[in-house]
Amino acid sequence: MSSRQPPGVLLDIGFVAIALADGWAHVGVEDQPQAYCALLGAVALLLRHRLPLTTFVLTLPTALVTDAVVAPMAALYTLSSLNRHRSLLGGCALAYAIIDFLPWPWSSLDATELSQTNNLFHLSYTLATAAAPVFLGQLVQARRELSLRLADISEAREQERLLTAQSVLAKERAQLAREMHDVVSHQVSLIAVQAGALQVSGRDAETRQAAATIRRLSVQTLEELRHMVGVLRASGSRPTELTPQPSLADLDHLVEASGIEAKLETDLPEELPPTVQRAVYRTVQEALTNVRKHAPGAAATVRVRHRDGILCATVANTAPTRPAVALPSAQNGLVGLAQRAELLGGTVTSGPTAQGGYELRLELPVERNR
Template sequence: MSGMAVSRPDHPSLLPALLAAPDPTDRVPRSARDWAVDIACFVLAMLFGCLMLVATSQGTHPPHHPPWLPDVMIGALGCLALWGRRRRPVELAVALGVLGTVSVTTSGAACIALFTVSVHRHFRTVVLVAGVHLLTGAIYALLFPDPRESFWFAIIWNVMVVAAIVASGMFVRARRQLILSLRERALRAEAEQQLRVAQARHQERARIAREMHDVLAHRISLLSVHAGALEFRPDAPPDEIAKAAGVIRASAHQALQDLREVIGVLRDDASGDTPERPQPNLGDLPTLIDESRRAGMTVTYENRLRDADAIPTALGRSAYRTVQEALTNARKHAPNATVTVVVDGSAGADLTVEVRNPLVNAASGIPGSGTGLIGLAERALLSGGRLEHGPTSDGEFRVRASLPWRGETTPAGASNGATPP
């Protein structure tokens, strides 16, 4: 292989592709690896040029050859020019191709320059530079014919060498692009994994927040009611005061226990080996209503369930939390009103939970966050149902949850753990 010829000025459309701007990576300072590669390229170009000089000078009928001294000088300059191949690979490959028409010792440097263009430039630029190399190779064969070989053999040999260099360079380019693509995919997968972890943490925190609200709001509202009774009736009989104090102590102890269990979820190992604590379900509704009655509320409970033992665990828990939050709200906003709790439904239909109490102007003064009904609506939505709440035309405030009961066979009392609340 000999060299290349510069594109003619009457083809301006080819110049932008041929003289493409250097890649941003060309401006990066050389690393130790880059220095090693550049030194190796320089040494290989020198050795290949000397080999070509010796090969074209031997034989009984040596071919016509350019003058040795100018040839060696041009070859040395071409090898030194390889140090700038990272900044101007196209211009260098074109220049070495032109010099190759009068110098055989630039062959090694021209091969390395063409390989560099094949690695770092687009396919159109590579084809143009390779075409210039083929053209200058044909010019060299015409200027310095080899009597031992035909002209067409020299052309075919030049085409094979150029094609091999271009193919190897494009292979290296494709491999680098594949590695970069795999690296980008790995980084993207890692970022997506971190996003999924963050979303999982957010969902877990939201779950724990709902659990803390559902559990503690009920207990603390009981404490507030009994403490308020002691505050407004300091002259109550000692046995009533003792009874109220006992209820406060028991409620405080239970609230502390619930708080400890809920916070324990935050301290559980992420492996999930520790099972979650048992969660309440519809079977615990009588206990919940008895606690409210002992706190001074008037609660009417109607259980109209059919196939109550076949209620799924998650469904029963959602119904329990709905009644618990509704009773807490009634205790806050209608402390002396009668509360009616109705649970109805059957497998294959909706499980409905309805809590009603008359609208009153009095309030207990217990502060609230206003997120209880929002949490219930979200819980019902996650269960595939819906929640309705608000005043009715009968002068009552109603909370009604409709939860789909798809007829699963896992009963609510069969498993109370390891299921989200």
């Protein structure tokens, strides 16, 4: 309902006031029976929404003994706007027309007057007056039903649009899963095989250790790829949890397996929200990956602290000792970390240090994410 429309109670009171004014204009104070009928018809309008037929019947005495028309016509309009039985509406309109046409008292009716031209015009006018609120009420009812029907159609179209979008998304997910399985997984498997061969045939310990690290990371990447392929192939048919999700308990293994010289310093409470733990883990993971890619030979320090409800994680590395090898990068890692932190109400800042290294800093409010 529009906010510009008056509330139903105020509208009913307005109709009652207009009906009282109409009765006051057509009934003298000394005519008590007519005044009571007019008052009854006006007050009965308060029941027009809950008991429309009863309200119309209570307004008929007003039309019979007075010339007031507001109460019976308002009651007839309300009955028509809420009722579908056209025979009932036609009968009520005819009853109102006849009662309004006949004089009161009925004993004063002269049968010869019905044949007079003026009375025929009067009867036609009365029938038209009775039919008008019925037609108007039916029109309002049809408009209301049409509005509801249009709302249902809009909802159905929106649902159809969502289903279509989900179908398109499912196809894209399935295609992406095939590409990951057929191309990416195959190439990572080849990397793992070649690294394994190098680990066996390497002539020095440093080469074999590097090959072992490459093979371990390749195997771990394959496992994650297989899990992601399974998630994508689910295609939204059922909720799929990306398990297992990392936590702060996995930081030690992450730092040890990073392939660089790194140390971990933590001072954390025992219980932290899972979302905060995952954010810290992914931030440290991305930072260590960047150190390995862009700062060869650098050492890194990972510090995770909790002070005054704020969890702070920093990853700082020293200056590189060797030139970095150009590797493909979409430059989306830091952007993704910043977006993840923003969703949790935190911030991510990064930049070079005075010693020639680089530092990434994550701050997250803990209590907000519980």
